[in-house]
Amino acid sequence: MIPLKKKNPWKKRILLTVLALILIGAGIYWYVATEKFADTNDREAAYTVNALDFIREFHDNDSAANAKYRDKIITVNGTISAIEPADSSTVNVKFIDTTTSSYVIFAFQEQHAAEAQTLKEGDVVSIKGSCSGGTFSEILGVEKIDFKRSALNKDKK
Numbered sequence: 493m494i495p496l497k498k499k500n501p502w503k504k505r506i507l508l509t510v511l512a513l514i515l516i517g518a519g520i521y522w523y524v525a526t527e528k529f530a531d532t533n534d535r536e537a538a539y540t541v542n543a544l545d546f547i548r549e550f551h552d553n554d555s556a557a558n559a560k561y562r563d564k565i566i567t568v569n570g571t572i573s574a575i576e577p578a579d580s581s582t583v584n585v586k587f588i589d590t591t592t593s594s595y596v597i598f599a600f601q602e603q604h605a606a607e608a609q610t611l612k613e614g615d616v617v618s619i620k621g622s623c624s625g626g627t628f629s630e631i632l633g634v635e636k637i638d639f640k641r642s643a644l645n646k647d648k649k
Contacts, residue, residue, distance in 0.1 A: 531603065533643045535565045537620055543570025543587035547594045550626040551635045562625040567645050568596060569618045572611055583608050585619065585642075594635035598642040607644050618645035 539561065541549075546568055550557040573588035573595070582605035588595040598619050600608040611617065621642030628635050 531601065531643070533604075533620065533645070535620070537567040537645075538564040540567040540569070543568050543596060544589055547587065547589040547592070547596060547635065547637065550637050551589070551592055551594050551628075554626045554628050554635060558625045561623045564623055565620060566623045566639070567618055567620045568598075568639075570596075570616070572613050572615045572617060575611060575613060581605055583611070585611060585617075592634065593632070594637075596637040596639065598639045600642045604643040608642075611644075619643070620645040 546566075568587065570587040572585055573590075574586040576584045576586065576597075578584045578599060582600055582602075585598045585600075585608060586595050598608075598621055619639070619642050621639035624638040624640050626635050626637040
């Protein structure tokens with residue numbers, strides 16, 4: 493009798509493991525890509541700050557300020573210095589420190605884009621958003637502090 497050649501079971505296991513890893517990776521990617529964030533207006537602010545004091549805190553020591561504020565919901569009160577179109581449906585709002593040219597820039601959540609388009613330079617507003625942190629430009633000598641998922645703060649404090 494001729495012995496039958498056994499297939500290598502380890503090849504099948506490796507193939508199934510690779511397939512399982514691909515499926516898990518695709519699931520994680522889909523979850524992250526379709527993640528929705530809660531409305532910023534419904535979130536409690538970790539800090540409420542004055543725009544110029546906030547900018548100066550980053551300008552003086554951006555490492556400490558980033559550690560304190562990054563990825564937190566912050567309410568920033570101040571006078572709008574500039575409004576820049578982000579695309580055809582929304583605008584970005586800036587508070588600028590005229591002594592250093594450093595600034596805070598807010599990108600609004602989709603559901604609050606219409607409110608942002610009604611704002612004008614010189615308006616005194618309260619904006620709540622998720623602080624992405626500040627970066628200092630050695631070339632320009634200015635600090636830029638980014639906010640994402642921003643909304644006008646309805647309950648001004």
